[in-house]
Amino acid sequence: xxxxxxxxxxxxxxxxxxxxxxxxxxxxxxxxxxxxxxxxxxxxxxxxxxxxxxxxxxxxxxxxxxxxxxxxxxxxxxxxxxxxxxxxxxxxxxxxxxxxxxxxxxxxxxxxxxxxxxxxxxxxxxxxxxxxxxxxxxxxxxxxxxxxxxxxxxxxxxxxxxxxxxxxxxxxxxxxxxxxxxxxxxxxxxxxxxxxxxxxxxxxxxxxxxxxxxxxxxxxxxxxxxxxxxxxxxxxxxxxxxxxxxxxxxxxxxxxxxxxxxxxxxxxxxxxxxxxxxxxxxxxxxxxxxxxxxxxxxxxxxxxxxxxxxxxxxxxxxxxxxxxxxxxxxxxxxxxxxxxxxxxxxxxxxxxxxxxxxxxxxxxxxxxxxxxxxxxxxxxxxxxxxxxxxxxxxxxxxxxxxxxxxxxxxxxxxxxxxxxxxxxxxxxxxxxxxxxxxxxxxxxxxxxxxxxxxxxxxxxxxxxxxxxxxxxxxxxxxxxxxxxxxxxxxxxxxxxxxxxxxxxxxxxxxxxxxxxxxxxxxxxxxxxxxxxxxxxxxxxxxxxxxxxxxx
RNA sequence: GGCCUUAUGGUCAAGAGGUUAAGACGCCGCCCUCUCAAGGCGGAAUCACGAGUUCGAUUCUCGUUAAGGCUACCA
Numbered sequence: 153x154x155x156x157x158x159x160x161x162x163x164x165x166x167x168x169x170x171x172x173x174x175x176x177x178x179x180x181x182x183x184x185x186x187x188x189x190x191x192x193x194x195x196x197x198x199x200x201x202x203x204x205x206x207x208x209x210x211x212x213x214x215x216x217x218x219x220x221x222x223x224x225x226x227x228x229x230x231x232x233x234x235x236x237x238x239x240x241x242x243x244x245x246x247x248x249x250x251x252x253x254x255x256x257x258x259x260x261x262x263x264x265x266x267x268x269x270x271x272x273x274x275x276x277x278x279x280x281x282x283x284x285x286x287x288x289x290x291x292x293x294x295x296x297x298x299x300x301x302x303x304x305x306x307x308x309x310x311x312x313x314x315x316x317x318x319x320x321x322x323x324x325x326x327x328x329x330x331x332x333x334x335x336x337x338x339x340x341x342x343x344x345x346x347x348x349x350x351x352x353x354x355x356x357x358x359x360x361x362x363x364x365x366x367x368x369x370x371x372x373x374x375x376x377x378x379x380x381x382x383x384x385x386x387x388x389x390x391x392x393x394x395x396x397x398x399x400x401x402x403x404x405x406x407x408x409x410x411x412x413x414x415x416x417x418x419x420x421x422x423x424x425x426x427x428x429x430x431x432x433x434x435x436x437x438x439x440x441x442x443x444x445x446x447x448x449x450x451x452x453x454x455x456x457x458x459x460x461x462x463x464x465x466x467x468x469x470x471x472x473x474x475x476x477x478x479x480x481x482x483x484x485x486x487x488x489x490x491x492x493x494x495x496x497x498x499x500x501x502x503x504x505x506x507x508x509x510x511x512x513x514x515x516x517x518x519x520x521x522x523x524x525x526x527x528x529x530x531x532x533x534x535x536x537x538x539x540x541x542x543x544x545x546x547x548x549x550x551x552x553x554x555x556x557x558x559x560x561x562x563x564x565x566x567x568x569x570x571x572x573x574x575x576x577x578x579x580x581x582x583x584x585x586x587x588x589x590x591x592x593x594x595x596x597x598x599x600x601x602x603x604x605x606x607x608x609x610x611x612x613x614x615x616x617x618x619x620x621x622x623x624x625x626x627x628x629x630x631x632x633x634x635x636x637x638x639x640x641x642x643x644x645x646x647x648x649x650x651x652x653x654x655x656x657x658x659x660x661x662x663x664x665x666x667x668x669x670x671x672x673x674x675x676x677x678x679x680x681x682x683x684x685x686x687x688x689x690x691x692x693x694x695x696x697x698x699x700x701x702x703x
Numbered sequence: 704g705g706c707c708u709u710a711u712g713g714u715c716a717a718g719a720g721g722u723u724a725a726g727a728c729g730c731c732g733c734c735c736u737c738u739c740a741a742g743g744c745g746g747a748a749u750c751a752c753g754a755g756u757u758c759g760a761u762u763c764u765c766g767u768u769a770a771g772g773c774u775a776c777c778a
Binding site: 192193194196226228229231232295297299305307309310345346347354365370371375378380381382383385386387388406407408409410411412413414433435436438440445446447448478479482483485486489507508509510511512513514516517518519520521523527567571572573574575576633636649662663664665666667668670671677678679680681682683684 | 706707708709710713714715716717726727728729736737738739740741742770771772773774775776777778
């Protein structure tokens with residue numbers, strides 16, 4: 153077969169050679185050891201938590217090595233495109249401190265960098281040229297078989313093949329077509345897919361080093377994978393090889409689900425004579441499903457699969473990043489303990505430290521990281537973060553915060569900015585609820601739906617009414633408590649816990665019960681931060697009103 | 704069916720041919736305390752199973768099992 157002739161028959165309009173493109177995108181001039189890495193999502197949905205997870209690896213590694221982190225949009229699956237998904241993905245990356253240095257920046261926004269176009273659907277001419285080259289050296293052939301239109305058909309066909317033949321044939325029948333047969337099909341305007349003519353032998357293996365998985369022995373590829381679909385668009389396999397070569401990618405980070413097709417990708421690199429990049433196949437974030445089985449985080453079922461969920465809930469971005477980082481390099485948290493005030497960016501992130509089994513998403517851990525992070529913020533930082541969150545997700549609360557800035561900051565500062573700060577805020581959406589008695593109590597002498605079951609209403613009334621008479625706004629913390637103790641004694645409550653425990657029947661209760669009644673009246677709850685702190689932020693009128701209006 | 708990957712407490716995990724098998728989250732208890740949170744102290748809980756190599760295996764090898772993935776003109 154005359155392959156050059158075949159190449160011209162299949163791609164008569166390609167006028168460039170691959171050398172043209174290889175020269176057009178020369179080797180990058182970067183410092184020694186610099187890595188070039190990319191995030192290459194397909195815009196078929198929002199940015200998945202797993203994308204953020206692997207993007208972090210690339211961002212951290214390129215930051216560490218003074219390399220380049222770029223964004224390429226893999227929009228080759230025309231059927232599943234979702235509008236704006238690419239833009240959202242870019243914006244999410246920026247939000248989470250992973251702004252790319254180069255590439256796509258959103259739909260209708262300018263691209264950055266000299267290795268574009270960074271949108272695959274705009275690179276079809278390039279792919280065609282590379283495809284033609286493979287035909288011309290006898291490593292690709294056209295396949296005129298009818299394609300299956302949907303996944304179900306494909307799965308059925310596969311099942312049928314399994315049942316009838318016991319295995320699935322890799323080598324495609326069309327690889328044996330003669331030039332004349334092909335020519336006739338082309339003249340008849342039959343659409344074709346271009347496939348790799350695999351030279352692999354499945355009984356042979358070769359050595360391969362993965363940055364995460366380590367040294368592996370891999371079976372040679374035997375599958376005639378599709379290089380150009382019949383709609384002229386390449387699937388991932390060819391686009392990956394061509395783009396990562398032209399764009400100078402040095403490390404490809406991708407999910408472990410790609411590992412089985414690695415062998416085919418390497419054969420394509422090999423067919424071109426290109427040196428493949430290094431690879432890091434990452435574990436996949438999972439969760440426990442209803443049946444107790446591990447499964448991949450699913451965008452349809454799991455809210456935490458969408459990075460926007462964490463923003464809506466008001467998790468600080470650093471908390472989310474540190475959680476993912478903790479999953480990636482588990483020694484991070486030891487470093488964090490030793491370096492409580494440093495940025496996570498100062499942590500020496502190592503790709504090879506990434507574990508190789510699939511972690512489960514753990515909200516307990518995220519919440520813990522988040523509440524620790526928030527507890528270290530100053531009241532001004534808390535206020536501004538909360539305000540920003542509320543602006544998008546709770547506008548009433550936003551207005552309240554804006555109009556009562558000083559007061560709100562004081563509330564947020566209760567037990568903050570000291571050695572043992574309170575750690576009861578996990579995310580911004582918690583704040584309004586946990587401090588509702590401070591923010592919006594006006595019409596509720598007792599918080600809405602407060603359950604007074606088990607509370608002695610007579611005692612509650614007695615304590616509240618007598619405390620309302622003696623409350624003094626000018627007391628300092630000690631005087632405040634002394635006054636309560638005095639009142640407790642007068643009402644026959646114990647003020648010494650040991651005495652009380654010895655003879656509880658001699659008392660109506662302990663001074664802690666007195667505080668409980670006051671707390672219920674002031675906050676509508678049995679638990680709250682330090683009562684003195686709360687009272688000192690409320691006016692005397694407000695306190696008296698809360699103590700008395702119920703009765 | 705074939706192929707690939709993984710297996711240390713409930714979760715994230717360190718670890719090495721000989722360890723009392725780190726640490727963190729969660730859980731439980733005690734202390735502190737006006738309650739809660741925090742903090743302090745303590746506790747329960749792990750090397751999937753079976754062979755082999757070895758003086759010795761959770762660690763190395765081989766099987767088994769389980770879970771996940773791929774086997775698409777999806778990425």
